[in-house]
Amino acid sequence: MEMTKERVVVVGGGVIGICCSYFLAKRGLRVTLIERNGIGSGASFGNAGSVAVGHTPINKPGRVLEAAREMLNPRSPFRIPLRWNPGLIKWLWKYRSHCNKESFERSANALSSLGHATLDLFDSLVDQENLKCGYRREGFFEVCLTNNALEHINSDVRTMVRYGYSPAMMSAGELREVEPALKETILGGAYFPQGATCDPFRFVLEMARSSEKSGARIILGNEVTEVLSQDTKITGVLLDTGEKIEADTVILTTGSYSQRLTQKFGFHLPIQPGKGYHRDVRFSCEGPPPPTHTFVMSETSVYCSPMSGFTRFAGTIEFSGMNHDLNKERLNYVTNSAAEYMSGLEYSEVISEWTGLRPCTPDGVPCVGPVPGHSGLFVATGHATLGLTLAPITGKMIEQYVLGSSEEFPQMEALKPDRFM
Numbered sequence: 001m002e003m004t005k006e007r008v009v010v011v012g013g014g015v016i017g018i019c020c021s022y023f024l025a026k027r028g029l030r031v032t033l034i035e036r037n038g039i040g041s042g043a044s045f046g047n048a049g050s051v052a053v054g055h056t057p058i059n060k061p062g063r064v065l066e067a068a069r070e071m072l073n074p075r076s077p078f079r080i081p082l083r084w085n086p087g088l089i090k091w092l093w094k095y096r097s098h099c100n101k102e103s104f105e106r107s108a109n110a111l112s113s114l115g116h117a118t119l120d121l122f123d124s125l126v127d128q129e130n131l132k133c134g135y136r137r138e139g140f141f142e143v144c145l146t147n148n149a150l151e152h153i154n155s156d157v158r159t160m161v162r163y164g165y166s167p168a169m170m171s172a173g174e175l176r177e178v179e180p181a182l183k184e185t186i187l188g189g190a191y192f193p194q195g196a197t198c199d200p201f202r203f204v205l206e207m208a209r210s211s212e213k214s215g216a217r218i219i220l221g222n223e224v225t226e227v228l229s230q231d232t233k234i235t236g237v238l239l240d241t242g243e244k245i246e247a248d249t250v251i252l253t254t255g256s257y258s259q260r261l262t263q264k265f266g267f268h269l270p271i272q273p274g275k276g277y278h279r280d281v282r283f284s285c286e287g288p289p290p291p292t293h294t295f296v297m298s299e300t301s302v303y304c305s306p307m308s309g310f311t312r313f314a315g316t317i318e319f320s321g322m323n324h325d326l327n328k329e330r331l332n333y334v335t336n337s338a339a340e341y342m343s344g345l346e347y348s349e350v351i352s353e354w355t356g357l358r359p360c361t362p363d364g365v366p367c368v369g370p371v372p373g374h375s376g377l378f379v380a381t382g383h384a385t386l387g388l389t390l391a392p393i394t395g396k397m398i399e400q401y402v403l404g405s406s407e408e409f410p411q412m413e414a415l416k417p418d419r420f421m
Ligand SMILES: Cc1cc2nc3c(=O)[nH]c(=O)nc-3n(C[C@H](O)[C@H](O)[C@H](O)COP(=O)(O)OP(=O)(O)OC[C@H]3O[C@@H](n4cnc5c(N)ncnc54)[C@H](O)[C@@H]3O)c2cc1C
Pocket: 011, 012, 013, 014, 015, 016, 017, 034, 035, 036, 037, 038, 039, 040, 041, 042, 043, 044, 045, 046, 047, 048, 049, 050, 051, 052, 222, 223, 224, 225, 253, 254, 255, 256, 257, 274, 275, 276, 277, 278, 303, 314, 315, 316, 355, 356, 357, 358, 359, 380, 381, 382, 383, 384, 385, 386, 387, 388, 389, 390
């Protein structure tokens, strides 16, 4: 069997793995990325494409209670189907313990500081690497139909201002002036100027191209079945073909599928898949002008993201274990609920339907850093609703861990994967 000497192996070719590979290859390391399917074929393929910096984490105080109350409400974006799943029950118990003010503030603090840095990185990457991914640095809007949601937006706006962002509340009239596709039913909302939209799949493909240009090797269609080690030192990975690839450093960026490869090291990552959907539509020229701005519909948490030649509606979060079943009811929910906020959907045709699994941690903060006790093994996963947003800064943090870069990210401590032990 041929043994190939490599320095860094990145496992998983989603947006996180590609960004890690890019920054490491840029620093001259010999990087091999291994993806079992195609580049960006997991959650990174069809997300809403929103670089939603400063976005509050998923562990809002009272969230579990709210979800329990909403369990039977088909209109709720948050769903936990009743099913016997001990792993999920354990995770929900941990999640519940993080849905309090103190933990929420800790998570929001970590995420919001990273948000400022990641947005700068997006701007410079798109520019320097000439990424053709439809990147629009124009912020995004949140719109609502009810007073209750308006209060929530107001509270989020106040939280974000404390963390150095400059969102502003907007009246219904102001919102409709900017986005005429919005209906009279809108009560008001907010504008988040620090934000951007891109086609997420094209971003991953373009970053993969840039990584390869910087010397990274990308292997597709091979699954990593085991991380190899000798004593406490990582030595490489084993592929499903039986081939071994040697490495001094292995970075696991396997999204919702991350638990299997760390189990051997007695390290349990508390990740649960948070399932979401997208439905892409193309508007006919017979109807009113289609939306031109990205906005999130507050009560439903569904994004409307105009992209090149189509509009994406994406959202909902469902904890139903590891499955990719396309639930038509949830898909219909994505566009039917959007029709309450905007006009013109009756003049559109569906061109794509998709489901993806967000890797979620109980405290809403990703796990980025070393696996304790094993020199050379790192994880970068658990980005939940913010994987695209935080991908560049995650790549930078991994670069810092592997190489000891000069930049300092004080939030790295809050992201340490062993914080749940
Ligand atoms: C509906 C929806 C909307 C979203 N909207 C946004 C948004 O607007 N903004 C935002 O920032 N985020 C958004 N997200 C979240 C974002 O998509 C995820 O956080 C992000 O894609 C996670 O990236 P990842 O690289 O960790 O995982 P993935 O993209 O899932 O990549 C993991 C990869 O690892 C591979 N893999 C797994 N195991 C192995 C193995 N053993 N060997 C080799 N390969 C392996 C898989 O095939 C997969 O390709 C959304 C998610 C959903 C579902």
